[in-house]
Amino acid sequence: MRTETDSGPGITGGVARDDIESNRRIRRVLFGCASITVLTTLAIFFVLFDNAASYFFGARITEILTGASVEQLVTFTEFFTGTRWAPTHATPAHGALPIIFGTLAITVGAAFVSIPIGTATAIYLSEYASPEVRAKLKPTLEILAGIPTIVYGYFAIAFINPVILGPIASRLFGINIGRYSMLSGMLVVGIMTIPMVSSISEDAMSAVPDELRNGAYALGATKYDVSTRIVLPASISGVFASYILAVSRAIGETMAVTLAAGFNANITANPFDEVMTMTAYMVSQARGTSAVGTVEYQSLFAVGLLLFLMTLSMNLLNDRFKRRFQEEYR
């Protein structure tokens, strides 16, 4: 080892004072780094509200503050209750309900896949699986979680829709399925959120103390009873947190739903129809030449703001459940 201390500052004279000064400087730089994350959040809020304002009021907030005239181009009533979404059409319509419907339909459909399957997987992993099975199953599910969403989109458009759903639709219902369908979007988003539900729920279930299980066994409960009536209720806030996270992820999911569900903004009950989610709309507009100042460009931010507020409220809700769970067992 080198004896660095020989040439180091030691305790000689005024060097210590310099050290204190330079340590303070470093601390300030590091604090600057940490505050960038807060700045990012503030910038997201600012950019979304600022540009969304020009969609609704014809001028950005920054322009309004410097004296630009305000005229209401799109009313909130129209945005939230109108049933035709065509902001770039020659006779424009600004009702966002169809794309909000698209997002919510895909999210609910995906939840019907990911929540039961994810919860069952979590129970299996936490209560039943042998260590060897766990050691194989968990990494496999992690791979499922790590696959890029664009690949899931490809899976939907090249396999789920034409190979699985196509024949079902034509043979059982006599419907000719197009390239895109709502059901394919629900399935693919459901599949990709299974690992989120299973891994977070499993963590919550594993944290349930064994005393509770043993107490139930001592009363003559079977493993089924213990899993469903002791472990699941005891970990329920952690399990709910995983559901909310999966839902939040499904709302913001972009590439898979774009390639699976398509670009046709309509409100439909037919799962084989094409629908457009909020994110798919954003992708469709970015594909064109959405220049600054056009309605296409401004509408991106209006839709983006709504999307952001939806996921933000989900994340805050998730926070509360997570905190409650931590309070219960720590």
Place this chain on the structure above:
Amino acid sequence: MSTQTDDTPFTGIDLDWEHRKNRIFLGIIVAASMFGVVMLALLLLDVATDFYRGQTEFGISLVDFFTRDGSRREELAGFRGAIVASIMLMLFTAILAFFVGVGSAIYLEEYAPDNRITRLIEANLANLAGVPSIVYGLLALAAFVNGVGMGPILLAGAIALALLVMPIIIVSTQEALRAVPDGMRNGSYATGATKWQTIRQVVLPAAMPGIMTGTILALARAIGETAPLIMVGALFTNRIALGPFDRFSAMPTQIYNWAAEPSQHFIHLAATGIVVLLTFMFVMNGIAIYLRNKYERDL
């Protein structure tokens, strides 16, 4: 409370039914657990078959695929420009996110007092991780592409990806720093080292494998991100990007372009691109796992 159980506690229980119920339940949850595995297998199988059929039935030559850039004509389209752009994106994302991310983590773990501001930063981190990736694209679009006037260039995409992976890098670095035992810090202080000397010469070297692992995993996530790049404007560019100020289309955006085309040839080009993208990801994950296993026992 009922007092039925007092004399004959087990009469009301049908043991056969209890057994059956347990077996059915186990069957259901095993089947559910297998569902994810089966879907993963189907997905990989589908991509592999389409990749193979692209070679055999559609005459996609791998040599052409790796030496040509994007093209509107299916028989001329290749992946070189996209691969180069993705590698450059990773490089700039790493540079932008690594130092700031590690710096933030050092502040939060080693310096931050337990006060309101620190708690705000920590809570904000958790929320940033839940922001949809497309929103980061909007941020970069408004602030950098149009706000600063960069245009739809590679650097703007790298900024969007860097902001996106920053929370992941910070959290994994915090974990790596937390894993360094306090004894090492105190030993350093005892020799008269200042706080920064301790961090730079004792804590950071010890935590570096963990930090690298977390960073590589974050970059492996970033390389597959599509939506932010699309919002920044990385589509329809067929020329190869040679620097951070060029227009670009990366691997995932190129795959999206191809997958969205109705032509079967393009679909199979997309499958070939996915094989390349997944190979990149698996290699990066492999390196991260290797690092983790190699250095895990040292602490």
